[in-house]
């Protein structure tokens with residue numbers, strides 16, 4: 001039987017989980033980014049200038065700019081809050097590996113929308129948001145810059161896929177093999 005001074009498990013668990021806002025942002029951004037990545041990759045096989053590519057690229061840009069806007073909320077929350085406590089702390093090398101991958105994911109979450117924006121805006125192309133409005137173009141036309149940053153966006157995309165493969169692989173391993181608390185910290 002639980003002692004009367006002990007907190008009920010539902011309340012106690014909050015220190016062992018990311019906060020509600022962090023969880024909401026993680027899953028919303030995960031969905032937005034995975035869809036943006038899939039559309040970006042698909043578009044790279046479509047003919048430049050085709051109506052289908054134009055349509056999908058507009059959705060890609062809208063999702064990418066949404067991720068950037070959400071990141072502006074997410075980073076200060078993350079900076080203000082410590083990581084949740086562990087019930088059973090994983091070994092140091094695992095904690096270190098996850099820190100490095102999470103930091104790299106944050107770096108790409110910043111790099112990808114910004115490089116995408118520079119690629120589009122410096123080539124004078126519109127950056128729409130789901131047909132509702134266009135984001136302002138803050139850059140003067142500079143096609144060589146657009147091409148160069150486009151290369152960063154291209155390789156950044158493939159690095160993103162590789163890191164997400166590691167991230168998701170680690171989550172599945174923790175869930176299926178280790179059967180530990182990693183996934184439950186984020187749900």
Ligand code: HEM
Pocket residue numbers: 026029030031033034078083098102103105106109164167168171181182183184185186
């Ligand atoms: C859809 C499949 C995904 C699953 C199942 C998943 C799962 C998780 C879990 C369980 C954690 C918590 C790890 C811990 O306990 O410390 C986490 C953290 C994190 N995930 Fe994901 N994730 C997914 C997609 C993504 C995507 C697409 C991104 C995009 C960049 C992402 C970025 C992050 C970051 C940056 C953290 C660290 C959070 C922090 O400490 O602020 N995840 N994820």
Ligand code: HEM
Pocket residue numbers: 033036037040041044060061062063064065067109112113114115116117118119120127150153154157158160
């Ligand atoms: C989370 C954010 C984003 C991710 C993960 C992402 C990912 C990708 C990927 C994987 C590609 C295909 C790469 C290739 O094969 O060349 C791509 C292409 C592209 N993306 Fe993004 N993107 C993001 C945000 C944006 C934003 C915000 C914009 C514009 C405002 C943008 C503009 C473009 C353009 C113009 C291309 C085509 C590049 C070309 O054909 O040379 N992206 N993106």
